[in-house]
Amino acid sequence: MSDHSNAPVAPVEAYEPPYYAAVFTAVRTPAQSGYSETNERMEELVKDIPGYLGMDSAQTPGGLGISVAYFRDADALTQWRTNTEHRAAQERGRAEWYESYTLHVARVERSHGFTRGEVPKSPKTG
Amino acid sequence: MSDHSNAPVAPVEAYEPPYYAAVFTAVRTPAQSGYSETNERMEELVKDIPGYLGMDSAQTPGGLGISVAYFRDADALTQWRTNTEHRAAQERGRAEWYESYTLHVARVERSHGFTRGEVPKSPKTG
Numbered sequence: 001m002s003d004h005s006n007a008p009v010a011p012v013e014a015y016e017p018p019y020y021a022a023v024f025t026a027v028r029t030p031a032q033s034g035y036s037e038t039n040e041r042m043e044e045l046v047k048d049i050p051g052y053l054g055m056d057s058a059q060t061p062g063g064l065g066i067s068v069a070y071f072r073d074a075d076a077l078t079q080w081r082t083n084t085e086h087r088a089a090q091e092r093g094r095a096e097w098y099e100s101y102t103l104h105v106a107r108v109e110r111s112h113g114f115t116r117g118e119v120p121k122s123p124k125t126g
Numbered sequence: 127m128s129d130h131s132n133a134p135v136a137p138v139e140a141y142e143p144p145y146y147a148a149v150f151t152a153v154r155t156p157a158q159s160g161y162s163e164t165n166e167r168m169e170e171l172v173k174d175i176p177g178y179l180g181m182d183s184a185q186t187p188g189g190l191g192i193s194v195a196y197f198r199d200a201d202a203l204t205q206w207r208t209n210t211e212h213r214a215a216q217e218r219g220r221a222e223w224y225e226s227y228t229l230h231v232a233r234v235e236r237s238h239g240f241t242r243g244e245v246p247k248s249p250k251t252g
Binding site: 020027060064066068094098107108110116 | 136137139146147149151152155182183184185186187190191194220225231233235238239240241242
């Protein structure tokens with residue numbers, strides 16, 4: 001396990017367009033057995049996808065959760081979508097963990113970032 | 127003020143592509159005077175933009191906040207981006223409320239939704 005839990009939180013930065021974003025918004029059920037472990041495993045697994053750029057997640061307690069994963073191209077996204085272990089997790093999510101969700105897959109056309117006290121910089125090419 | 131605070135939370139549903147998503151991820155400063163009021167005002171104001179489809183927001187306490195606003199087309203997004211009152215709010219955000227943020231503007235190419243106990247349905251044309 002890495003010791004990054006106290007690292008300062010920062011959003012995934014702006015990459016040079018085009019790139020892809022998978023926006024997953026969900027409301028969870030009360031049945032959350034196994035959810036955290038699977039979620040952590042998925043967060044590790046996705047890092048192995050060539051072209052994966054990063055992920056932002058936020059969860060309002062008792063409310064909506066949003067995760068946005070960024071990928072360099074559509075191929076990277078397809079690899080992630082069809083990953084066997086990820087598919088099993090999706091299936092279990094529908095069976096147990098999610099009351100409702102929406103997935104929006106989108107091509108980023110424009111982006112920019114802001115960091116307090118920093119001069120604006122060019123998007124990351126990564 | 128509307129009395130919707132106890133309405134069940136549900137993510138914005140899948141619309142028929144293409145449509146646009148503006149993904150705003152942010153970490154806030156400790157200086158939050160005026161933030162809530164402005165945020166509520168923006169959530170009302172955006173509803174007047176023709177082509178506005180909805181917004182999802184989530185905030186991890188002490189962590190990242192994510193808001194995703196959906197629009198039917200690029201024109202609607204431009205109207206929102208250049209709205210005078212919205213621009214003033216953005217300016218104040220950079221001056222006071224945000225430690226860092228990233229904005230990703232993306233064209234949704236594919237989407238689907240899931241609701242527990244419902245038969246999958248076609249995307250909303252709205």
